[in-house]
Amino acid sequence: MTVDEALPESRRKEVVRQGVSVGVATGLYGVSFGALSVASGLSVLQTQALSLLMFTGGSQFALVGIIGAGGSGTSAIATASLLGIRNGLYALQVSQFLKAHGPKRMLAAHITIDESTAVGIGQEEPAAQRIGFWVTGLAVLAGWNLMTFVGALAGNALGDPKTWGLDAAAAGAFCALLWPRLATGDGRAAAVLAAFIALLTIPLVPAGIPVILAAVAAVIVGCMAHGRHERGEDGLPGADPTP
Amino acid sequence: MNTWTTVLVACALAFVLKFSGFVVPARLLEGPRISRISALLPAALLSGLIVTQTFAGSDGRIVLDARLAAVGVAGILLWRKANFLVVVGAAAATAALLRLAGWS
Known part of the structure; x- marks a missing residue:
């Protein structure tokens, strides 16, 4: 591959700002996931494990939704995995501009999600694509996990989830995730x-x-x-x- | 299957799917039909999830309750281009208020 020209400082800052703001905005949704997960019967630790290790929102909502509705573990895993296939397709695109190997590639794979891919692909220069991908992915990872924790604690404090309509909130979250796909x-x-x-x-x-x-x-x-x-x-x- | 097993197996598979895109040759996954089906999978699954979360009652009966009203409110808000958290919050509030008023 060709050697990238250095990215001007102003441009670098612009991409970093974009990634961080996407991270903050997306991270906020973590509150709803944390609360819903605990309402579905998962512990705070299990909820946090999903945000840290699974780290793909649609699949996480699906997994806890099915567990909460009394579905089997197998069907919850199958649905979450089917929803996660798109991340593999994103990774195909990301691997075109990201030259990462070894542990760095493992980390890159872990943060290959809708937002990091979108910001990365959205840049023109290869150097900006890489910065956009890394900054967005890591910012979302941090924000999503922090707010999941807040949501899980809040959900735990609320008591019976049905009183607060948290079961309906899951359906609302799926509506919001579906909307752009229509x-x-x-x-x-x-x-x-x-x-x-x-x-x-x-x-x-x-x-x-x-x-x-x-x-x-x-x-x-x-x-x-x-x-x-x-x-x-x-x-x-x-x-x-x-x- | 206990919940921890479910959580950890699902986490492992999520990572395998992400990582596979970095190591699998692109041409294996780039047939027009395969890419069309995988692009449509999220829409189909999310739609299925909305229906089950809204209508499924205990022991597999179809129930019409406060959740349906909540989804209606969510749909209207999305049509009005509302933010994700507003949609989720309004859906919860709708169901909570209807239940407070005594409707299932």
Whole structure:
């Protein structure tokens, strides 16, 4: 690879500021995760372990949501892992500009999430991409864990979670995570089909399984979109699979 | 499975998925159909989670209660471009107030 030109100081500061502000803003959501996790029956330590070691918000919310609803550990793990697949795809993109090896690469993998990838890819110069990725990832890691702890302690102090509507807060959090993914037609189709699958299977299978069955909607819509492409109807709204 | 096992296995798998992107050759995962399906997976799973968190009662019955109203409020706020924490807080408040008023 070519040697990067040094990044001007003003530009470096700009990228660092962007990463830190994303870290602070995202970290705040950690409060809701901490409170919901404890409300779902996890201990403060288990809650903190998830934020520190799993460190991918959607999967964490899904795991505690399914445990809280009485789903099996296996279905909770499966759903969290299916949601975590996208991080592997982000890592493919991040590895293009990040030249990290050994333990540094392990740390880079750990902080490969929506926010760090978005800020990294969003920069023009390779040096700025790397700074953006590292600063954002580490800032989110710090903020998310700190606020998870605050939320877990608060959740513990609240008592019965239903009195405070914390069970409904989980559904609200999933709505907020889903919302940006409804921008494309395929996203909307997958979401609607998944909702039907989940609704129809709730009475038939144990808790936690309807969510995994809902994942089939992504396969169906993904394959149908493929057919559309083959028939040359490209350029339909939402045909672009990129999130 | 005890909760600690669930937590730690899920954490390990989350890391494996992230790390795999750094070591697996890109072409293995870049087929158009595979990338379309994996791009749609979060939408499908989150939608499934919303439905189960909203409608599933104990012993697998479908229940209509304060959670449905909370999700409705969340949807309206998202449509009005509200912030994540506002949406989550309003959903909780809606359910809490309805329960205070005596509705399930």
